[in-house]
Amino acid sequence: MxxxxxxxxxxxxxxxxxxxxxxxxxxxxxxxxxxxxxxxxxxxxxxxxxxxxxxxxxxxxxxxxxxxxxxxxxxxxxxxxxxxDNVKVATVLGLTYVQVQKYDLAVPLLIKVAEANPINFNVRFRLGVALDNLGRFDEAIDSFKIALGLRPNEGKVHRAIAFSYEQMGRHEEALPHFKKANELDEGASV
Structure with a gap:
């Protein structure tokens, strides 16, 4: 050697x-x-x-x-x-499906994840995005409102709720959310 x-x-x-x-x-x-x-x-x-x-x-x-x-x-x-049963894997895959616009695959996973972890803002918000993109506006608004309860000063959530209401022709309900989103955005830029 x-x-x-x-x-x-x-x-x-x-x-x-x-x-x-x-x-x-x-x-x-x-x-x-x-x-x-x-x-x-x-x-x-x-x-x-x-x-x-x-x-x-x-x-x-x-x-x-x-x-x-x-x-x-x-x-x-x-x-x-x-x-x-791995919630972390389901979360990542569900969020990935939203990212690649496979909303029909994202929704069941994110519903399961939201049930297991009801206070996860990102899951609630992305579930709302997926539901909105599938035209399930009432369910999207429900999910966005839960997200809003977790983070009341998120302008993007107010804006998402407003757009969902607009899609349903409910302009009067959309208006306060558009206003609040604009207020929050203006406050953030100061």
Whole structure:
């Protein structure tokens, strides 16, 4: 054995240790918003046969955030199929469906998530957006009003309620929400 081989033998990293490191570091990168780095590490540990929901979830998020939306959505769908009761996976997939305008797929997931976590503003607001885009305006307004209860000074929620009312021809009910949205927007720009 020469010196180089001895050095490699002494300082080689066990493959299992490397996999755990890449997994943990990749998930940390995804959670910190460093999606390109997450993709590089998590692709090395993702194994379709030995499915790890956390790896697939964070790799799916990283793919979506780096523009590989179809690949990310596929991983998130597989994650949900593998862990149907995982609220975090359902949340991410539901929000992704809203982002890619697959509202009919988003609504049932976001309803399930809203039931499990009724005080999540983002879920309530995005559920309203999905319902509104499907023409289910009364339900959208209900969801927006719950979001408004969670964050009463969100101009975008008032505006969304107003637009839903407008879509139904209920101009008188829309007007106060348009006014409140404008007031909040003016106050934010001062």
């Amino acid at each position: 020469n010196m180089v081989d001895a050095f490699r033998a002494a300082f080689s990293v066990n493959d299992d240790i490397r996999q755990v490191y890449y997994r943990d570091k990749g998930i940390s990168h995804a959670k910190a918003g460093r999606y390109s780095q997450a993709v590089m590490l998590l692709e090395q540990v993702y194994d379709a046969d030995a499915f790890d929901v956390d790896v697939a979830l964070h790799l799916g998020i990283a793919y979506v955030k780096t523009g590989a939306v179809d690949r990310g959505t596929e991983l998130l769908e597989r994650s949900l199929a593998d862990a149907p």
